[in-house]
Amino acid sequence: MNIAAPLTPLDMDAVESIASNDLTALVRKIDDERIYPEEIVRAFGAAGTYGTHIGGINGNTDLTNAIATMARASEVCLSTGFCMWCQDTLAWYLASSDNDFLKTNILPKVAKGEILGGTGMSNPMKAMAEIEPMRLKGTRVEGGYKVKGMLPWVSNLIEDGYFGMMFHVDVEGSDTPKRVMAIAHASVEKGIKLKLDHEFVAMGGTATCNAQIRDYFVSDDYILGDPAGDYIQRIRPGFTLLQCGMAAGIIKNCIDLMKQVDTPLGHINEYLEKQPEDIEAEYNALLADVLEMAKTPYDLSDEFYLRVLKARLAGGELAMEAAHWAQLHCGARGYVTHGAAQRRLREAYFVGIVTPATKHLRKMIAELEA
Ligand SMILES: Cc1cc2nc3c(=O)[nH]c(=O)nc-3n(C[C@H](O)[C@H](O)[C@H](O)COP(=O)(O)OP(=O)(O)OC[C@H]3O[C@@H](n4cnc5c(N)ncnc54)[C@H](O)[C@@H]3O)c2cc1C
Numbered sequence: 001m002n003i004a005a006p007l008t009p010l011d012m013d014a015v016e017s018i019a020s021n022d023l024t025a026l027v028r029k030i031d032d033e034r035i036y037p038e039e040i041v042r043a044f045g046a047a048g049t050y051g052t053h054i055g056g057i058n059g060n061t062d063l064t065n066a067i068a069t070m071a072r073a074s075e076v077c078l079s080t081g082f083c084m085w086c087q088d089t090l091a092w093y094l095a096s097s098d099n100d101f102l103k104t105n106i107l108p109k110v111a112k113g114e115i116l117g118g119t120g121m122s123n124p125m126k127a128m129a130e131i132e133p134m135r136l137k138g139t140r141v142e143g144g145y146k147v148k149g150m151l152p153w154v155s156n157l158i159e160d161g162y163f164g165m166m167f168h169v170d171v172e173g174s175d176t177p178k179r180v181m182a183i184a185h186a187s188v189e190k191g192i193k194l195k196l197d198h199e200f201v202a203m204g205g206t207a208t209c210n211a212q213i214r215d216y217f218v219s220d221d222y223i224l225g226d227p228a229g230d231y232i233q234r235i236r237p238g239f240t241l242l243q244c245g246m247a248a249g250i251i252k253n254c255i256d257l258m259k260q261v262d263t264p265l266g267h268i269n270e271y272l273e274k275q276p277e278d279i280e281a282e283y284n285a286l287l288a289d290v291l292e293m294a295k296t297p298y299d300l301s302d303e304f305y306l307r308v309l310k311a312r313l314a315g316g317e318l319a320m321e322a323a324h325w326a327q328l329h330c331g332a333r334g335y336v337t338h339g340a341a342q343r344r345l346r347e348a349y350f351v352g353i354v355t356p357a358t359k360h361l362r363k364m365i366a367e368l369e370a
Contacts, residue, residue, distance in 0.1 A: 010065055014047035019072045027077040031343050034204030038116070041083045041156065044073065045113015050087050053238070053297075054095035054111055056103075061095075063238060063294035067245040074249025075256075078347035079205035081246045082354070086118030086156035086206075088242055093119070093164045093183065093224055096235045096298075101221045102183060106162060117162035117186070120151040120211060121239075122355035124166035124179070128232070129360060136167035136213060138180060144219040145169065145180065151213070155206040157194060161186045163211070166228060181228040182218045191216035202346035237308045238297040240356065244290045247315030247351050251283045254322035254344055258329040265331065274325045279318070286314050306368045313361040316352040323348035 022040055029035050044050070049069040055061035066088050074081025087110065094107040109115040127134040136149035147167050154163050165184050168177035186192045186209075194209040225231025258276035261269065269275075290311050296304070327334050327341040334341025352358045 010048035023076045030205035034198050036207040042113040050091050051111035056095050070245030071249035074246045075253040083156040089119045090117045097224045118156040119164040120154040134168045138167040138169045147216045151211040154211050155208040157209045179228040181225040183222045240312045244315045247319045250319045251322045254326035257326040269329050279322045319348040319351040
């Protein structure tokens with residue numbers, strides 16, 4: 001099946017209204033009480049945000065609107081922006097596969113926010129980069145695989161949700177295991193137990209779960225890539241580029257926060273080394289690069305991937321820098337418990353540590369440039 005046209009047309013007015021009304025009203029609660037904004041995540045889906053980038057490898061696929069809408073939410077709340085990335089990435093996995101069963105039965109519901117879910121791919125990405133061992137192991141059985149292991153963090157995940165995962169399968173006569181990528185259904189009856197993890201300084205509203213997987217049966221219908229090599233090559237630029245939506249949103253809001261205190265504090269803030277215009281110039285250049293790449297997410301060349309990795313690295317670093325300067329510009333009014341600047345500072349570091357983290361990006365860039 002080739003879904004060239006979005007399943008739900010994108011309603012930008014609705015996106016704007018959800019971000020500036022519903023999400024703005026809830027953001028403190030999301031941060032303080034670690035509430036998962038499920039209704040908002042679903043409402044963005046009903047407005048069409050998760051269905052704009054799912055044309056597939058043979059379609060006219062463009063990530064621009066997925067990045068733009070994620071950025072709009074991240075301007076207000078990074079927990080929500082990250083949940084949107086999780087949902088967009090799940091849709092991306094499905095749309096990029098050759099699996100007609102998943103494209104017909106699961107993708108339309110993910111695109112509309114009717115099925116929620118995300119991705120448990122941090123560990124496999126680190127395993128593929130030889131940073132840590134693969135946590136999930138599969139064994140071939142009749143009609144699929146039995147999988148076991150534990151993923152410490154999978155976000156935007158509630159019981160009955162879905163997520164992308166990868167596992168190793170031993171190959172007879174070889175020391176190198178096979179990598180298989182599949183979609184899992186988070187169902188306790190089927191062998192996946194979720195435990196909410198709230199022990200973070202920010203991002204508590206992301207429904208981040210520890211997923212314990214015990215003899216979970218993955219039917220062949222749910223396989224994305226077996227072996228997964230070519231499929232990973234196909235999805236990796238889009239996976240990484242989409243994350244720039246989170247960076248763009250938080251950077252833009254930090255620039256706005258600096259500008260907002262210009263009237264009362266400009267006479268003293270002018271002595272700070274970085275002004276909002278400095279960050280804005282870097283932001284505009286980065287955004288232009290990201291949006292140009294968003295038009296060709298299935299470019300499989302190493303040159304393109306390297307450019308994506310560099311933009312993603314720059315996005316994370318600029319997000320952390322912008323939040324730092326927003327805190328200094330806002331001073332004490334940003335440092336109170338409900339101050340936006342201190343929340344942005346805590347959130348911005350997430351862009352720097354979520355996989356691929358700053359150090360992981362630097363390793364991949366060094367290897368591609370070697
Ligand atoms: C809020 C949040 C949401 C996330 N959502 C997802 C998601 O949806 N999907 C996903 O796949 N990943 C998710 N992650 C994981 C994330 O992508 C990174 O993998 C993680 O932040 C660590 O990345 P790192 O490269 O900096 O590794 P490092 O932190 O340098 O190292 C990671 C390793 O350290 C170990 N470790 C972690 N915590 C501790 C601890 N408290 N004490 C001792 N050892 C520890 C673990 O073995 C882990 O493998 C999430 C993380 C956070 C904080």
